[in-house]
Amino acid sequence: MFKILLMGNPNVGKSVVFSRLTGANVVVSNYPGTTVDYTKGYTKIGGEEVEVIDVPGTFSLEPKDVAEEIALRMLKEEKPDLIIDVIDATKLERGLYLAFEIMEKFNYPLIIDLNMWDIAVGKGIEIDLKKLREILGIPVIPTVAISGEGIKELADMERIKKVIMAKEKKSMNEHLREILRRIKEGVKDA
Ligand SMILES: Nc1nc2c(ncn2[C@@H]2O[C@H](COP(=O)(O)OP(=O)(O)OP(=O)(O)O)[C@@H](O)[C@H]2O)c(=O)[nH]1
Numbered sequence: 576m577f578k579i580l581l582m583g584n585p586n587v588g589k590s591v592v593f594s595r596l597t598g599a600n601v602v603v604s605n606y607p608g609t610t611v612d613y614t615k616g617y618t619k620i621g622g623e624e625v626e627v628i629d630v631p632g633t634f635s636l637e638p639k640d641v642a643e644e645i646a647l648r649m650l651k652e653e654k655p656d657l658i659i660d661v662i663d664a665t666k667l668e669r670g671l672y673l674a675f676e677i678m679e680k681f682n683y684p685l686i687i688d689l690n691m692w693d694i695a696v697g698k699g700i701e702i703d704l705k706k707l708r709e710i711l712g713i714p715v716i717p718t719v720a721i722s723g724e725g726i727k728e729l730a731d732m733e734r735i736k737k738v739i740m741a742k743e744k745k746s747m748n749e750h751l752r753e754i755l756r757r758i759k760e761g762v763k764d765a
């Protein structure tokens with residue numbers, strides 16, 4: 576089973592994106608020992624069985640309340656194959672703060688969903704998607720969750736697999752660098 580965690584700031588449209596991805600096949604659970612609920616849904620994307628988890632909204636990975644604490648715990652415990660970070664396109668900076676934190680502290684493959692794209696367009700907010708993709712080195716997909724616009728692009732298994740492979744390659748490079756460093760140190764010590 577392929578596991579996707581849907582994360583992001585509160586009120587960015589995570590649950591609407593979640594419903595778009597999973598439909599009616601969902602299970603609501605209570606996080607053990609707390610009053611915080613979260614929802615898991617099941618679907619098929621590109622022929623793969625997929626579990627999607629709607630993680631409680633969080634502003635950062637330094638939790639300020641129980642819901643944020645659980646978001647962090649789920650990030651650590653669920654071992655996702657992919658994280659979809661939902662960002663409110665009208666609050667890009669705030670959203671990117673969490674995205675950078677996730678990238679810095681966790682090595683999970685990541686895709687950014689720039690949701691509320693309709694509102695951003697309506698407000699005349701211009702976002703250079705090409706530049707954002709270049710800087711971040713990951714897919715950034717604009718969506719309007721309430722109309723379903725962009726959800727197909729978001730749930731593109733080909734792209735998801737590419738992100739995962741790119742990540743694996745990078746970890747391998749990092750791994751090799753680590754090995755090289757150790758070899759150099761060994762030579763120095765000898
Ligand atoms: N205009 C517009 N509204 C949206 C979009 N996506 C979600 N909304 C609305 O934004 C509000 C918040 O959506 P939710 O899906 O509940 O947001 P959430 O991130 O799950 O919120 P929390 O679970 O409280 O963190 C709802 O009123 C949605 O109908 C969108 O793309 N465009």
Ligand SMILES: [Mg+2]
Nearest residue numbers: 589590591629
């Ligand atoms: Mg929600």
